[in-house]
């Protein structure tokens with residue numbers, strides 16, 4: 001029998017101590033529960049005092065982001081604590097049958113989970129690359145991302161906040177004026193940085209630009225953390241090629257579960 005507890009100030013430290021045992025595996029929970037508590041609701045299944053699984057709902061994004069982890073029997077009970085109607089869930093392949101049963105109309109995609117450790121990366125350097133920081137950079141980022149049809153458009157203000165908070169590197173051409181590729185990090189912990197948002201303008205692909213941008217953010221990541229990690233849809237071959245060139249290797253798989261959002265990884 002599991003005892004399901006909502007995480008609050010009374011049990012939080014016990015949960016953090018458990019997540020700390022494998023920060024890479026639990027990176028979203030470890031980060032959200034400590035640094036985004038206002039936007040995070042977490043339920044944990046305990047058995048004989050041991051953590052057997054958890055479900056976490058993070059609400060600061062356009063759609064709630066849900067993480068379901070743990071043993072199958074615990075996950076069966078935990079999934080009942082997801083009351084959102086539309087969300088993206090991240091879960092290991094072992095829990096997919098439970099998720100499919102609970103959300104039969106969900107669309108699922110396999111994501112490779114890739115990692116590179118300090119000392120194992122190969123960096124690609126160029127003076128076309130720099131960190132984004134100014135309002136002009138935010139405007140360039142908005143312009144670049146307007147070519148990304150399948151994602152909702154963001155405002156310059158949103159991108160300005162993003163580049164102020166997160167390390168984001170870009171590749172500029174036309175005498176340092178035109179941003180044509182970028183990569184950033186959305187979680188920075190001493191144990192691991194999460195890399196994401198890698199994108200190249202459709203007319204500038206296969207020229208090595210994403211490799212330069214991802215290399216730059218990975219270089220900063222591995223100066224400050226032991227590891228850098230990312231998720232990539234497992235049939236996104238150009239992206240996987242980029243990450244492998246830099247030294248990322250597949251360490252596992254996760255399932256991206258789209259419950260009525262239409263978003264793909």
Ligand SMILES: CC(C)(COP(=O)(O)OP(=O)(O)OC[C@H]1O[C@@H](n2cnc3c(N)ncnc32)[C@H](O)[C@@H]1OP(=O)(O)O)[C@@H](O)C(=O)NCCC(=O)NCCS
Nearest residue numbers: 198199200205206207208209210211232237238239241242
């Ligand atoms: C993935 C993406 C960022 C790559 O950008 P890019 O600037 O073209 O990347 P690069 O030129 O640095 O490297 C691409 C590599 O993929 C290779 N490649 C291209 N198509 C490929 C395919 N179908 N299969 C295998 N490799 C392929 C290229 O040959 C190149 O490798 P090489 O340098 O060894 O020749 C770009 O395609 C993109 O923006 N896609 C949409 C957004 C996206 O999927 N982002 C990744 C999210 S995790």
